[in-house]
Amino acid sequence: MSQHDRTHHAKIATGKGDPQCFKGTAGPAKFKVGQTVRIKDLPDVFYTRCQVYTRGAVGQVAVVTHESPAPEDEAWGHVDHSEWFYIVRFKQKDLWPEYPAAFANDTLQTEFSERWLEAV
Amino acid sequence: MSNDHDHSHGHGHQHNPPGPMVEEVSDFEALEIAVRELAIEKGLFTAEDHRRFTEFAEHIGPTPAARMVAKAWLDPEYKKQCLTDAIKASLAVGVDWLNPTGFGTPSDYTDLRVLEDTPTLHHVVVCTLCSCYPRPILGFQPEWYRTPNYRRRLVRWPRPVLAEFGLQLPPEVEIRVEDSNQKCRFIVMPVRPAGTEGWTEDQLTEIVTRDCLIGVALPRPGMTTNIPLPVHKPAKPGHH
Numbered sequence A: 001m002s003q004h005d006r007t008h009h010a011k012i013a014t015g016k017g018d019p020q021c022f023k024g025t026a027g028p029a030k031f032k033v034g035q036t037v038r039i040k041d042l043p044d045v046f047y048t049r050c051q052v053y054t055r056g057a058v059g060q061v062a063v064v065t066h067e068s069p070a071p072e073d074e075a076w077g078h079v080d081h082s083e084w085f086y087i088v089r090f091k092q093k094d095l096w097p098e099y100p101a102a103f104a105n106d107t108l109q110t111e112f113s114e115r116w117l118e119a120v
Numbered sequence B: 001m002s003n004d005h006d007h008s009h010g011h012g013h014q015h016n017p018p019g020p021m022v023e024e025v026s027d028f029e030a031l032e033i034a035v036r037e038l039a040i041e042k043g044l045f046t047a048e049d050h051r052r053f054t055e056f057a058e059h060i061g062p063t064p065a066a067r068m069v070a071k072a073w074l075d076p077e078y079k080k081q082c083l084t085d086a087i088k089a090s091l092a093v094g095v096d097w098l099n100p101t102g103f104g105t106p107s108d109y110t111d112l113r114v115l116e117d118t119p120t121l122h123h124v125v126v127c128t129l130c131s132c133y134p135r136p137i138l139g140f141q142p143e144w145y146r147t148p149n150y151r152r153r154l155v156r157w158p159r160p161v162l163a164e165f166g167l168q169l170p171p172e173v174e175i176r177v178e179d180s181n182q183k184c185r186f187i188v189m190p191v192r193p194a195g196t197e198g199w200t201e202d203q204l205t206e207i208v209t210r211d212c213l214i215g216v217a218l219p220r221p222g223m224t225t226n227i228p229l230p231v232h233k234p235a236k237p238g239h240h
Helices: A008-013 B027-042 B047-058 B064-074 B076-084 B086-091 B148-154 B158-164 B201-207 B210-214
Strands: A036-039 A058-068 A083-091 A107-113 A117-119 B111-116 B121-126 B174-179 B184-189
Touching: A036 A083, A058 A107, A058 B111, B027 B047, B064 B076, B064 B086, B064 B184, B064 B201, B064 B210, B076 B086, B076 B111, B076 B184, B086 B111, B111 B121, B121 B148, B121 B184, B148 B158, B158 B174, B184 B210
Parallel strands: A107 B174, B111 B184, B121 B174
Antiparallel strands: A036 A058, A036 A117, A058 A083, A083 A107
């Protein structure tokens, strides 16, 4: 019988915080602030935090935030591999075709783990 | 279903009998109570711990986040710290994200980001995934923040949704929606409104309401409460 330790994260995060407890575990970040990226449309099984409305969209990296295991892995209990996370900024009109042209300046930001991004 | 029919069905009981005087309990609330009682029985925490945590989590304004914004308006150095290391800046308003309750129950991820508004940029926060919210510094989410209605509409139609909150901004102001669905948590730092010149930190804290910190309202002198939302009486009230 498998024994899943439900206090694993609480133990490693005590005194440091989560995601701070994963600092230095992901290697160098692949993307930098200002870089243009496309959101990949990867298959997702069981769990993802990559919202469908962003799949295939092109935006710019706004913040390189932190390192952490990806939620798609954590959902399966896999926490050995960390990735960099990025806040990506999109033009609203690039996400929603019907977004009014009068508000062409409007933007949206959301966060992705590195696996979801590809350089354009 | 109508409550006022008085015909007899002839099977010995009345439909829609008067219910107990309690609010309806959802499945998730029942689940929470069950898990909580099991945890208390198991000794993971005590009922007293739970009461203290609830008191901590449900305390209402002015929130520590409001004081953070007020301090930042008055102190450019502190503002810089808020924008670069908000977890550290939280300490100055009494919030230790690593031990937020003071009794050892860290309850959230600990990467707070402060989104700075300018005269031409306005931020508003949502979590389309669930209801991610900077609870250690802002308390519990308002009910509307958790609703699928707000979550699915704000990302796509931010201006109409903000208008429903009474906030209409001209086209030259960029509206930036922050969809908070990973480990970062966000608060909005609005622009200090005109008419607050010479105000103290306490005075400024009063007008930075929860709604301003989410981004569905702008602070203004004299406005010290969240926007009262209209309450519609249900056309067909339910029965318990």
